[in-house]
Amino acid sequence: MKIRHILAATALLMHTATTAQNTNLSHRFKAHIDTLASDEYAGRKPQTKGDTLAVNYIIKELKKIGNIKMMGDDGLQVVTVPIKTRVPITNKKELKARAKAKKPAYNLKDETLHTFNVVARIDAPDSNNPNSEAIIIGAHYDHIGYRKNSKGDSVLVRGADDNASGVAFIIEYARSLSEMKNQLQRDVIFICFGAEEMGLLGSKYYAENPLDSLSKVVTMINFDMTGRMKNNGITIRGLASAYEAPALFSTFANPNDLDLIWEFRAKGPTDYRSFYDQGVPSFSFSTRIHSDYHTERDTIDKINFEGMDILFSYAGGVINHFALSKSRVTYRKSTR
Numbered sequence: 001m002k003i004r005h006i007l008a009a010t011a012l013l014m015h016t017a018t019t020a021q022n023t024n025l026s027h028r029f030k031a032h033i034d035t036l037a038s039d040e041y042a043g044r045k046p047q048t049k050g051d052t053l054a055v056n057y058i059i060k061e062l063k064k065i066g067n068i069k070m071m072g073d074d075g076l077q078v079v080t081v082p083i084k085t086r087v088p089i090t091n092k093k094e095l096k097a098r099a100k101a102k103k104p105a106y107n108l109k110d111e112t113l114h115t116f117n118v119v120a121r122i123d124a125p126d127s128n129n130p131n132s133e134a135i136i137i138g139a140h141y142d143h144i145g146y147r148k149n150s151k152g153d154s155v156l157v158r159g160a161d162d163n164a165s166g167v168a169f170i171i172e173y174a175r176s177l178s179e180m181k182n183q184l185q186r187d188v189i190f191i192c193f194g195a196e197e198m199g200l201l202g203s204k205y206y207a208e209n210p211l212d213s214l215s216k217v218v219t220m221i222n223f224d225m226t227g228r229m230k231n232n233g234i235t236i237r238g239l240a241s242a243y244e245a246p247a248l249f250s251t252f253a254n255p256n257d258l259d260l261i262w263e264f265r266a267k268g269p270t271d272y273r274s275f276y277d278q279g280v281p282s283f284s285f286s287t288r289i290h291s292d293y294h295t296e297r298d299t300i301d302k303i304n305f306e307g308m309d310i311l312f313s314y315a316g317g318v319i320n321h322f323a324l325s326k327s328r329v330t331y332r333k334s335t336r
Contacts (some may be wrong), residue, residue, distance in 0.1 A: 025312065026305040029168045032061070033227070033300050036141070036164035043157050045145030046115040046195045054141050054167075058118045058192050061171045067178040071119040071189070071211045079115045079194055079205045084108045115142070115194035117202050119211055122177055124184035134187040134212065135322045136220040136280075137173055138203065139166030140196030140271055144294060155296040160303055162293065165227030167192055169312060173319060180324070186218060188323055193271050196224075203271035207278045214278050218328045221319060222272040222284035229287040229307025233259040234314070238272050240264040240336075242281035242329035252317050256310045261288075266334035281329045285315050 035041070035057055042050035059075040062068055071077075086106040089095055095105055118141070121134075143159030158164075174190050189212065193202035207214065219242075239245045239262045249262065267273050272282035287307060292298045321327055 022309050025172060025309055028172060029165070029305055029308050030300070030303075032168035032171060033160050033164040033303060036167060037158040037160040037300050039156065039158075041158075043145035043159055044141060044143045046113060046142055046198060048145060050145070051115060051142060051194065055116045055118055055192075055194075058141060058167060058171065062118070062120045062174055062190070065171075065175050065178050067122050067181045068174060069121050069123065071121055072117075075118050075120055077117040077119050077206060077209075077211060079113070079117055079202050081113050081195075081201050081205055083111055083113045083198065083201075085111050113195060113198070113201065115202060117194055117206050118192040119189065119206070120174065121187055121189045121212075122174070122181055122184065123187045125182060128185050129187060132187065132216050134189050134217050135319070136189045136191060136217055136275065137170060137223075137319060138191040138193060138220065138271055139163055139170045139223040140193040140202065141167045142194050142197055142202070144197050147294070149296065157294060157296055158299055160298050160300045161227040161287075161290070162225050162298055163196070163223075165225065165303065165308065166223035168308070169223045169226055169315075172312065173316070176316065177319075177323065183324055185325055186323055189217075196271055200271055200274050203274035204277075207274040214275070214280055217275070217280050219322050220272055220275040220280050220282040221315070221322075222270060222282065223286075223315070224270040224284055225286045225289070226311055227287060227303040227305075227308055228290050228292075229304045229311060230290075231259060232257060232307075232310070233261070233288055234311055235261045235263055235286045235288050236283060237263040237268040237270070237286070238266055238276065238281075238283040240334045241266040241272075241276050241283065241332060243332045244329045245281070245283070245332075248321075248327075248329060249318075252314070252321070254314065256314070258310070258314060265336055266332070267336060279331055281331050283318070285311065287311060
């Protein structure tokens, strides 16, 4: 009888501790998203004050975590890329002629985009990682700022799910993995990318100008829109990026009976593609698209924090597989 009481008490303590941990994690998720999706950050569009505020916030939060090393210029990689911007045509005669010729009502202007990537790392003990292998965990921090709604009014698109939720994952995985530093078998590099919404520009810039050689990177794991889980559904992109990926992903524990959609496109529409294009097996997690995508309705009150906890735990198992073991997968070249 006493043994049963002890076992029951132990189980209750473990349940209480787990509940408290999940509550704390949800609170931290909420704090990150509340800040990044606030009016002050104004949708985090590149080359705006909100873009700079977001970068400063991410750096500040990462610096609070033990065992973190900021890379680049105190955590910054400056991204400078040529872009073409649209200049609307206002001349009525020219507009009429263009409409008749079925040409766009704008001209293209060559400009230079200036934005940032935030980059940090946790190094595995040298004895665990003599070959200096690494994994990359990433998410884009930018969004689209203001847009015209169906009535033609300018509205703020805060991007709570897209992708303040993904940034929250990066910060909290950094916190979690920092506590396991001595167990790490590989270095872990954390990157928050700028200008994803303009065509994966930040991640492409990093992949082509890495702060540490990509030849040592075993895999890249990306998070884009992780806050709107519905019916336990998540999508994992990039299963075609490595030969062993389908068999490997079928082995990961799924205690919450998640409805998993495996997308085999190696060249999907988010930042993992930039690393795949450089020969790195790459995957991306999402709680899927929704009707509030890129609208003023993508706000924090719609975030499913319990769903974020569940995905964080599931994807954490994937991260731990690569970070805490010598397991690796083989890059598979794909045309799609």
